[in-house]
Amino acid sequence: MKVSPFNSPIFRQLIEFKSNTYTYILGCHKTGKAVIIDPVVDTVSRDVQLLKDLKLDLIYGLNTHVHADHITGTNGLKSAFPSMKSVLCSKSGGQADKYVSDGEVIDIGGLKLEVRETPGHTNGCVTYVEHTLKSAFTGDALLIRKCGRTDFQQGNSSALYDSVHKKIFTLPEDYLIYVGHNYDGILQTSVWEEKNLNPRLTKSKEEFVEFMKNLKLDYPKQIDAAVPANMVDGKDH
Amino acid sequence: MKVSPFNSPIFRQLIEFKSNTYTYILGCHKTGKAVIIDPVVDTVSRDVQLLKDLKLDLIYGLNTHVHADHITGTNGLKSAFPSMKSVLCSKSGGQADKYVSDGEVIDIGGLKLEVRETPGHTNGCVTYVEHTLKSAFTGDALLIRKCGRTDFQQGNSSALYDSVHKKIFTLPEDYLIYVGHNYDGILQTSVWEEKNLNPRLTKSKEEFVEFMKNLKLDYPKQIDAAVPANMVDGKDH
Numbered sequence: 507m508k509v510s511p512f513n514s515p516i517f518r519q520l521i522e523f524k525s526n527t528y529t530y531i532l533g534c535h536k537t538g539k540a541v542i543i544d545p546v547v548d549t550v551s552r553d554v555q556l557l558k559d560l561k562l563d564l565i566y567g568l569n570t571h572v573h574a575d576h577i578t579g580t581n582g583l584k585s586a587f588p589s590m591k592s593v594l595c596s597k598s599g600g601q602a603d604k605y606v607s608d609g610e611v612i613d614i615g616g617l618k619l620e621v622r623e624t625p626g627h628t629n630g631c632v633t634y635v636e637h638t639l640k641s642a643f644t645g646d647a648l649l650i651r652k653c654g655r656t657d658f659q660q661g662n663s664s665a666l667y668d669s670v671h672k673k674i675f676t677l678p679e680d681y682l683i684y685v686g687h688n689y690d691g692i693l694q695t696s697v698w699e700e701k702n703l704n705p706r707l708t709k710s711k712e713e714f715v716e717f718m719k720n721l722k723l724d725y726p727k728q729i730d731a732a733v734p735a736n737m738v739d740g741k742d743h
Numbered sequence: 744m745k746v747s748p749f750n751s752p753i754f755r756q757l758i759e760f761k762s763n764t765y766t767y768i769l770g771c772h773k774t775g776k777a778v779i780i781d782p783v784v785d786t787v788s789r790d791v792q793l794l795k796d797l798k799l800d801l802i803y804g805l806n807t808h809v810h811a812d813h814i815t816g817t818n819g820l821k822s823a824f825p826s827m828k829s830v831l832c833s834k835s836g837g838q839a840d841k842y843v844s845d846g847e848v849i850d851i852g853g854l855k856l857e858v859r860e861t862p863g864h865t866n867g868c869v870t871y872v873e874h875t876l877k878s879a880f881t882g883d884a885l886l887i888r889k890c891g892r893t894d895f896q897q898g899n900s901s902a903l904y905d906s907v908h909k910k911i912f913t914l915p916e917d918y919l920i921y922v923g924h925n926y927d928g929i930l931q932t933s934v935w936e937e938k939n940l941n942p943r944l945t946k947s948k949e950e951f952v953e954f955m956k957n958l959k960l961d962y963p964k965q966i967d968a969a970v971p972a973n974m975v976d977g978k979d980h
Contacts, residue, residue: 511916511917511935511939512916512917512933512935513917514917518929518930518931519756519930519931520928520929520930521758521928521930522928523760523928549928552927552928552929556929559936559940560936679748679749680748680749680750680751690789691757691758691759691760691786691789692755692757692789692793693755693756693757693758693930694755694756696749698748698749699796699797702748703796
């Protein structure tokens with residue numbers, strides 16, 4: 507077993523600049539085990555190097571959902587960490603080594619990630635909550651002062667509203683929220699902020715559904731390549 | 744006095760994408776007072792909004808040094824926080840409302856930033872250490888697996904080597920290091936990592952000086968506008 511040089515949980519946030527994706531490494535300093543959340547194929551070599559530098563053994567590669575805006579790095583990470591298991595929600599429809607559903611816990615020792623299903627952006631969206639770090643990793647379900655779009659990939663704004671209100675806003679208000687993307691250079695938010703200041707999610711459910719219907723967003727640049735590849739864990743690209 | 748909605752110290756990292764600059768907000772949840780480290784003029788309105796959202800009153804705008812690669816936001820932040828004082832090292836040669844030197848402490852209540860002079864990239868470089876958060880904010884003195892260049896603005900590679908070894912590597916190994924820039928999307932490092940893995944600073948001092956002499960870096964794009972502006976606290980641009 508590798509031994510971490512640190513005396514407390516290891517938490518690292520990373521960025522992939524092309525898709526403005528945030529990737530997270532969480533490591534247990536006692537067991538030397540780690541998970542990575544939402545790795546991107548373009549930054550696999552950087553992430554492998556950092557995990558090795560930190561003397562961490564990657565156990566799980568967690569995708570919060572089948573991404574439309576970048577290709578997952580979970581398949582690429584396997585060449586460096588052959589025993590790593592990729593993880594997706596059982597409702598995602600995508601291929602993975604392990605499927606999780608609401609209430610399950612991903613256990614790496616001192617750190618335990620509770621799975622909360624938060625559908626609405628896609629059917630298979632999950633949020634991971636780590637209570638020791640008082641942190642939630644929401645993927646695209648809840649973004650900073652925004653939320654994931656609901657106009658493709660089984661998007662359902664009514665379901666998204668319920669997900670955020672029932673599974674994220676019920677966490678303690680000082681829990682930090684780490685999202686999948688941000689285009690303004692903001693790296694973290696909190697349950698308190700989004701519950702009180704998110705201009706979309708503080709609306710009534712009816713107003714929210716109407717608002718999401720009228721967003722008129724551009725078609726995501728990478729969706730035609732990214733979704734088919736991510737349905738098979740990033741193997742097809 | 745404003746009252747923070749949180750029960751623990753507030754820490755936020757932010758990015759300005761054009762110059763890949765990292766900006767930091769540190770706030771005391773008891774006093775509602777905050778400092779910002781290395782704000783960029785292009786992101787002033789974002790930072791003002793975030794500080795107001797967090798119910799924080801900005802007391803100090805700290806620049807780790809006179810920047811060459813972006814114009815500081817400290818002057819711009821004053822329109823929203825008129826009592827904010829800009830801060831520079833007394834050895835920087837630049838204008839500021841308050842000058843600090845080695846050993847001083849910037850006190851905002853529960854959070855206290857110890858000033859450590861770390862010259863070498865410029866004469867007036869300082870690192871701020873916050874012991875509660877076990878974190879050091881090194882500006883350009885120490886970067887992730889790199890360090891600030893020493894070929895302009897009174898750069899001195901021998902001084903930089905001593906600064907890092909005497910003022911940063913003497914901190915406990917699990918202290919996190921938050922730098923001024925990173926171009927690979929890595930957001931934080933640690934004393935342990937840089938002490939053991941930094942390919943420049945693990946060299947002998949003689950080898951380091953030789954290495955820095957041969958870097959042959961491009962002239963920074965914004966230096967001709969940024970340095971004169973930052974010598975007068977970002978007022979001249």
